Amino acid sequence: MEEKQMKVVMYPWFAMGHAIPFMHLANILAEKGHKVTLLLPNKSKLVVESLNLYPSIVTLHTITVPTVHPLPPGTETTSDIPFHLETHLATALDLFRPEFESIIAKLQPNVVFYDFAYWIPEALAASGSKAKCVSYWVVSAAGMAMTVIPFREPSKINENLCIAGGVSVPPGYPMSSSMPIVMDDAKVRSFLYMPYGEGVTFYHRIANSLKGSDTVIVKTYGEIEGKYCDYLSTQYNNKPVLPLLLLPKPKEAKLEPRLAEWLSRFEPGTVVFCAFGSQVVLDVAQFQEILLGFEMTRLPFLVAFKPPTGCATVEEAFPEGFKERVGERGVVTGDWVQQPQILAHPSVGCFVSHCGWGSIWESLMSKNKIVLIPQQPEQVFFSKFLAEELKLVVEVERGEDGTWVSKESLCASVISMMDQDSEISSLIKKNHENLRNKLVDPGFMHGETDRFIKHLKALVIGR
Template sequence: MGKKTFVLYPSLGVGHLIPMVELAKNLLRHGLGVVIAVIDPPDTDAVTAAAVARLAAANPTITFRLLPAPASSDLDAHPVKRSLDTLRLANPALREYLRSLPAVDALLLDMFCVDALDVAAELGVPAYFFFASAASVLAVSLNLPHYYPTIPSFKDKGKALVHFPGMPAIRALDMPLMVQDKESDPTKVRLYQYKRIPEGRGVLVNSFDWLEHRALKALESGVCVPGRSTPRVYCIGPLVNDGKKGDNSDGERHECLAWLDAQPNRSVVFLCFGSMGAFSAAQLQEIARGLESSGHRFLWAVRSPPEEQREFPEPDLERLLPAGFLERTRDRGMVVKNWVPQAEVVQHEAVGAFVTHCGWNSTLEAIMSGLPMICWPLYAEQRLNKIFLVEEMKIAVTMEGYEEFVKAEEVDVKVRLVMETEEGKMLRERLAVAREKALEAIKEGGSSEVAIAEFIRSGEEGQL
């Protein structure tokens, strides 16, 4: 019998492609043939093609295939609606490509590629979803199409609590921005996508059983999707960049790592907010003042404020930060422009706390490094992640004021709390346990290894 072939199909954008690459590496380790089919519409400014080329060079064992597809012609529509239209318009290209392959044993869809279910059904290929966020977010998302029609828009409810089956209470304002207004196109698109996910044969989640037992219990008991069966959920994570190879294209070690080498163990606060995390000049000033008054060492990745990024792609630190700040803190702080090799930094023994936007990849990297988090969510599902990290998992604290503006005093207080207090020590102890449980999950015989073996078997057999 020949090698089984699984086709992975990410949504638009590099942020959706990278988790699929980590999934592909995992499937390859289990002896499968893997192809990542990437939609390449004409309006992506060649970003996708360049990212695919870079990832293909770094992962020669993975086959990448670009599928040229028309972009949505509705230029006035919201980007979320345009994205859905483009994904739907890519169906003929996907169909043609799948037909060209000798055999396809399973199709693994990004959570937003729901219209590809129609292609899979037509060709008789088992279709699964890969949900690159938390199982807790999946539980809320799957229930949203059933729950939302019965209540006012979240934007009208403010701090009022909303309740999803089997999950902790959530403030309405912490629900993702895309679903705040139930009459808007983005919300209608998301509800359509979440409603179709249960049509898949199963959902792979980048998490592990021990971390999210409450959400998994809700999903398994069927309360999230009333009136129909919930697909099997396979927790196969954490799938994260191991940080062993530098991400620099020239292969040189980033200067911040050499700086960290010279710092004492667990002494540095690392601040990094993802590829889209940018703050106003006023907010940058407050962060700087808070770091300075805390007295702790820090490594801080700074981007230009959003409104300045086109004109100043590289931030002018002297202008943006308080006068004399860089000079006064030069013996205990390092400010890096735009980018740091985060996977390597979080694993460095000098780092003792992580101020993060709560993106799920960043969260898993912190857990794998036993690193306490100070949550400053910015966009997407990050506010939901914050709730689960702080209230459910108890491995993080919240930077109060994140909804609008965080004061210097709050930065100072939270840095000291994690680095100096008994509460910070307890966070570190809980994270040491979480790290141990994560490593157990991905070992031979661990829950995530067992789950991926079961998934592969179900894909090969075409069973539910």
């Protein structure tokens, strides 16, 4: 088996935050000589094709996303729609199944990687394929082990286990005593049990994906989250749950001239960069409050947000007089930006993020201070985990309702991190540097890759 080329098919969820890490995984496999076919909508393909390091053996197969009402014409990824329409995009993901089965029959792969397409193990079995199924997740293992396990099965929920102000904790969950349970139980349930496709909830989509797989891989660092991977394994009949942290270096792509020129105006480590990813859409009031918070810092800042609800552009939602007061000190854009290149720019010193898992690892690989404003229930958990247990970041405090971020709290968090003499800034800088030094060590990435390939080959040959 050592010399045999494996054939791999990948079918990730229709979101850039999934397509890109699947592409990175494809490169790792291709580097070892294995042939990969990655099934992607055209919009995803256009973004990731520049990341394809082995085009001779990594095929980006363009798929047509099935039309589902009420998705707008041309919808292909989560970036094209507001969150409440994602359930219909999940339906489109599932409607692709017949074409997927035809592709499998033609390619006869040894392994299939997937995430949200929970039906893939069943489809492979029905078609007589002997391919192994790998469920690949670009999220926190701690969050998965807390939420998408049999304990959360609606029929098994025990109201008596709920902790006031928090969320029920699964028996045996490896939480440290210093880490409070911070997820709101009602919000977690609302998120887990919302429809996410025709006749399936978000919880069942993920749980069934894990349950049907031969092995589970989580993009995380074993030294930090290995115990949560082990716990997740115990919840799914002790199947392998492998932490795998693939952190490709930013491609040697130049930052677009407009932003490069603007950033070069400022001293090293003085610019605050903020980005909330391609899915977060704020309401106008919160959008304006966050911009006012950056204005209050008196630091140069670059903000990349999607236009807020009801607005076609970010400019039309600016607070009154904001542009005139800020002048050239601040840039706010609604366009996609080159996040890795911006984080690597010497003028940037602080990154304010929504706590998307991909963005977290990109920022931890950089030298920037990190401030978090989580947007989803599981991101709230990730944020507390990183801030209170690992002490790698600072989270912005919210108002009494647990949702509103004031300009004052945002400003205070940023200033606390940018103040080189503050106690919290010094502690977090030390912890971040220690972690980053481990991650950038070439031996670490080689070890992760070798362990992953060895595991995959053993899975395929059955020992």
